[in-house]
Amino acid sequence: MAHIIVVGNEKGGAGKSTVSMHVATALVRMGHKVSGLDLDLRQRTFGRYVENRIAFLKQAELELPSPALHELPVIEDGALRPGENMYDHRLSAAVAAMEPDSDFILIDCPGSHTRLSQVAHSLADTLITPLNDSFIDFDLLAHTDASGDKITGPSVYSEMVWNARQLRAQAGLAPIDWVVVRNRLGAQRMVNKEKMERAVANLAKRIGFRVAPGFNERVIFRELFPRGLTLLDLKDIGVKQLNISNVAARQELRDLIKALKLPGVNADF
Ligand SMILES: Nc1ncnc2c1ncn2[C@@H]1O[C@H](COP(=O)(O)OP(=O)(O)OP(=O)(O)O)[C@@H](O)[C@H]1O
Ligand SMILES: [Mg+2]
Numbered sequence: 001m002a003h004i005i006v007v008g009n010e011k012g013g014a015g016k017s018t019v020s021m022h023v024a025t026a027l028v029r030m031g032h033k034v035s036g037l038d039l040d041l042r043q044r045t046f047g048r049y050v051e052n053r054i055a056f057l058k059q060a061e062l063e064l065p066s067p068a069l070h071e072l073p074v075i076e077d078g079a080l081r082p083g084e085n086m087y088d089h090r091l092s093a094a095v096a097a098m099e100p101d102s103d104f105i106l107i108d109c110p111g112s113h114t115r116l117s118q119v120a121h122s123l124a125d126t127l128i129t130p131l132n133d134s135f136i137d138f139d140l141l142a143h144t145d146a147s148g149d150k151i152t153g154p155s156v157y158s159e160m161v162w163n164a165r166q167l168r169a170q171a172g173l174a175p176i177d178w179v180v181v182r183n184r185l186g187a188q189r190m191v192n193k194e195k196m197e198r199a200v201a202n203l204a205k206r207i208g209f210r211v212a213p214g215f216n217e218r219v220i221f222r223e224l225f226p227r228g229l230t231l232l233d234l235k236d237i238g239v240k241q242l243n244i245s246n247v248a249a250r251q252e253l254r255d256l257i258k259a260l261k262l263p264g265v266n267a268d269f
Contacts, residue, residue: 001099003262004107005104005105005124005126006120007106007109007129008121008124008127009140010113010117012111014129014130014131015184015215016108016130017045017108018183020036020046021046022231022232022256023106023257024036024104025053025065025066026232026253026254026257029064029232033068033102033103034103034104035069035070035101035106036106037071037106037108038069039108039116039117040110040111041116046108047071049228052226052227052228054066054228056228060237068101068102070097072094073090073093087119090116091123113160118164121176122163122167122168126176126179126260127179128181128212129157129178130214131182132183132184133182138196139155140155143155148196148199149195151202151206158203161178162207178209179212179260180204182196184215187216212255212256213255214256215249215256218246218249231249231250232250
């Protein structure tokens with residue numbers, strides 16, 4: 001059975017597609033078979049990221065491991081069972097097509113609430129939620145009081161994950177391993193950073209997720225997309241000397257892969 005990794009957060013711009021590409025590519029570079037599916041049917045950032053990679057490698061005459069990108073199949077109306085949702089059917093069909101040839105299936109979700117995203121969450125063996133370092137983003141996970149220190153209740157996204165967990169439990173599936181990854185951490189704004197750290201740690205205990213080491217705000221993450229590259233590829237395309245920031249970013253990625261504790265993945269790479 002393939003291990004399904006879903007990258008989700010209803011908040012837009014949290015870093016889902018960036019994290020999807022980096023995790024998928026890290027795993028494929030480690031020798032695992034990785035299939036990818038982009039459920040953001042409108043923006044298709046993850047899909048385009050993988051396509052950019054294939055095009056760049058071809059043009060540069062390079063061979064680097066790449067995730068196998070899949071699409072949601074188009075289904076004829078007649079193929080649906082009475083009452084069956086079209087999106088549920090298409091997602092199941094896509095997963096069934098990826099399963100036989102994948103150790104990992106990575107599913108990138110849109111930054112909004114959709115039926116596809118909701119169903120994908122209930123398929124997740126591992127759920128990765130990137131979270132920007134802002135209480136505006138935190139507000140989709142939980143509400144806090146004015147100080148930011150006291151959690152007053154869950155919010156829309158964590159309630160959706162809760163529902164996905166319930167569905168899995170009813171179906172007798174293993175619980176979702178939910179990992180929150182803080183993203184775009186700044187060197188400044190120490191007070192907010194520490195407040196967020198406390199709030200995230202607090203919430204982790206309350207609603208049951210793990211917190212993985214995150215990514216700092218780094219310009220390199222915004223530059224790699226047109227060539228479909230990740231931090232791990234730079235040496236292979238002939239970059240002789242990585243600058244300190246890029247070395248640190250690569251280490252952050254390795255630390256994330258370790259923290260995910262994925263089955264069969266060697267933590268030291
Ligand atoms: N650690 C980082 N440092 C700097 N820029 C980053 C970092 N992570 C992501 N970004 C940038 O932030 C923006 C949003 O990232 P991304 O598209 O991965 O988020 P997303 O959650 O997939 O967004 P959406 O909800 O729209 O799908 C992009 O411009 C990306 O390059
Ligand atoms: Mg995205």
